[in-house]
Amino acid sequence: MFKIFQYTLFDLLRSRWTLGYLGFYLALTSALAFLSGDTSKVVISLMNVVLILCPLVASMLGAMYYYNSREFIELLLAQPLRRTHIFWGQYFGVALSLSLSVLLGVGIPLAAYGIWASGEIWNFFVLLLDGVLLSFIFSGLAFWIALRHENRIKGFGLAILAWLFFAVIYDGLVLLLLMEFRDYPLEAASICLALCNPIDLSRILILLKLDISALMGYTGAVFRQFLGSHWGMALSLGALLLWLTTPALMVRRIAQRKDF
Template sequence: MLKILKYSFFDMMRSRWIYLYFGFFFAFTLSLFLISTDLSKVVVSLMNVILILCPLIATVFGVMYYYNSREFTELLLAQPIARRVIFLGQYIGLALSLSLSLLAGVGIPFVIYGIFQSADIWNFFSLLLNGVFLSFIFSGISFWIALKNDQQKIRGFGLALAVWLFFAVIYDGIFLLLLLSFSDYPLERFALGASMFNPIDLSRITVLLQLDISALMGYTGAVFQQFLGNGTGMLFAFGVLTLWLLLPLWRIGRIAGVKDF
């Protein structure tokens, strides 16, 4: 497993796209610091970018990497290696390199501007942790979709992007619509439950709670604060995120075991 992981990791590190990804975060974070040196403001500004962009880039990289490394996969399939190991190794190598680009791109400017001396350090860590979770989850989902649509690139690409669009945009739209049309009823519990089914929402809520600006979310925010604001709530949220992470892992392992190549 480690060897496959190593090769796909270095393969990713050879690609210029991963440096572009790093460069974007680096430049973006630096420019935010040029506008304001208030660390917590920068964290909030970064939040929205990370919550939308990390899943998108991870989705695109996931499908692209799968289809581009098809030859490598074919070569490995004839070797004495378990199939599960081949695909999980490739996926983890991919997700690790994505996470590393994010961590370095966002982390370096923060270190330069003195995050370690700041009180915002936990907000910063929570943001990065959520970014890493989202990178893993969405590259996993798109890798899973690509594996499932092994021979149909266009279909795989389209489906993966549709999944991202659903979680990043459509889900919230439906969610808001429901909240509006049933606003006469107490919906706090429903809102809490519904946000568990969208990793992007879940990440957003944990970061907002961590930043202690849940007042922005109004009455519902209070319910979230009550439930997620304390230690156990936070643990629960990350537990659900971990479930989201395990879902593609489990599917990839399963499909790898029964697929014909």
């Protein structure tokens, strides 16, 4: 597995896509950090970008890489190798190359800007963590979708649809639901709904630090417990880990059964 992982990683690290992606983050973060000067504002802007862009690029690149290396995969399948190793190796290679782009692209300019000295260090740490987790989760989802669908147009379409659903539509539905049933106690429900979407989860992880003053204004006891203690942090991290393992396991399952 490590060989395939290594091959995929270095293959991707040399590709123009990854370099472009890295370059984009470098340019954006430096521009934000050095032009705005207000660190908390930088966090918010970066958060919006990371939460939208990481899943999008991960979905697209995950599906694209699978479809492009189709012949290579068939070649590998002919070798005495375990299928799990082939697909996990590729998946981790893709996910890690994306994560490296985020880590370096956001991390380097901020380190140069002197973020270690400012009070926002924890926010940036969570931001980077979110970027990495989202890259893993969405490239895994994309791999799974691509494995399910031979037709690459359909696969791409579904991967992008999955992104669109989690990034935008889901929040709209949640809002609709909360407004429609506002006469009922919805605290636990709203937390559960947020836990079911990795993008919302990542956002809440950042909010727990950034907007805690506002979050504490909410009246409900469940909310207070969730937000006020380390419970919230632990629960969101736990849910994110669940989100992290599910696509990987699904990739494994389908890889073992699929008839190529």
